[in-house]
Amino acid sequence: MTNFIYVIVASIAAGILSLSVAVLLVQKTSWSQYLIKFGTPFAAGVLLIASFRDLIPHGIEEKGPIVLNATLVAILIFFLIEKGFKNFHHHHEEDLKSKRNSSQGWLFLVGDLFHNVVDGIALGSAFLINPGTGLIATIAIIAHDIPLELGEFGLQLKSGFTKRQVIVRNLITSSTMIIGAIFAFQLGSVIDLPLGYIYGAIGGFFIYIALSDIVPTIHTSEKTRYGLQTGFLLIGLIFGTFVSSFAHQYIDVGHSGHTYEEDEHDTHKNDHDDYGEDEKHSEHKD
Secondary structure: OHHHHHHHHHHHHHHHHHHHHHHHHOOOHHHHHHHHHHHHHHHHHHHHHHHHHHHHHHHHHHHOOOHHHHHHHHHHHHHHHHHHHHHHHHHOHHHHHHOOOHHHHHHHHHHHHHHHHHHHHHHHHHHHHOHHHHHHHHHHHHHHHHHHHHHHHHHHHHOOOOHHHHHHHHHHHHHHHHHHHHHHHHHHHHOOOOHHHHHHHHHHHHHHHHHHHHHHHHHOOOHHHHHHHHHHHHHHHHHHHHHHHHHHHHOOOOOOOOOHHHHHHHHHHHHHHHHHHHHHHHHHHO
C-alpha cells in the first residue's frame, strides 16, 4: 500500500510541478528560452541514467539479456509514432496556418495525452521495482516535462488560444499521467506480467526521448551554446547518478526475489547435484 501512495503522490507532483513552472515562465520569453535550451540536455542526462543504471539493469535481472530486444523494439516503436505525428502535422500545415481551428488543438491534445499516459505507465512500472527507482523515474520525467510543457505552451499561445484555454487543456492531459501510473502499478501488482520486458521497454522509451531531444538541439546550436548544452548534459548525468546512488542507499528497503543470475546459478547447481547423485547410484550398483 505504501508504494501505491508513492505512485499517486509522484504522478500528481510530476504533473502539477511541470504545469506550474510552465504557467509561471511562459510569458517570460527569455527565461523560457534558456530553460528549454539548457533544461532539455540536463533532462536528457537524467533520463539516460534512469535507463542505463536502473530500468534496463533491473529488466536484465528479471529476464536476462533478452530484455535488450524489448529496449530496441520500444525505440523503434516510439520513432514510428513520433514520425507519424510529424507527418500528420506537416500534411495539415497549410490548414493550420489559415485557421486556429480545433485541428491544431486536437493535435496538441492527442499528442499530450499519449505522452502523459506513457509517462504514467513508466512511473508506475518504476515503483514496481522499488521506491528508489520510482524516485529516479519521477525526477527524470519532471526534468523532461518542464521544458516540454514550456515549448507546447508557447506554440499553443501562438496558435491563438488563450492562456486559460491552454492551462485547462494541459490540466486535462496531465491527469492522464495519474491514470497511467495507477493502471500500470495496479496491473503489475495483481497480474504476473513480464516485468523484465516492461522495464527494458521503458528504458528504451527514456533513451529515445533523451537522444531525440538532445542530439538535434546541440547540433543546431551556436558554438558558445554548444559547450553550455554539453555541460548541462554532463550535469544531468552526474545529478542522475547521485540521485540513483542516494535513492538505492537510503530509500530502498531491498529488492526481493531471485535474480536472473541467481536462477542461472541454481539451475547449474541442480544439474551438478543431479549428476553427482547419478554417479553415486552408478558406483553403488557396481
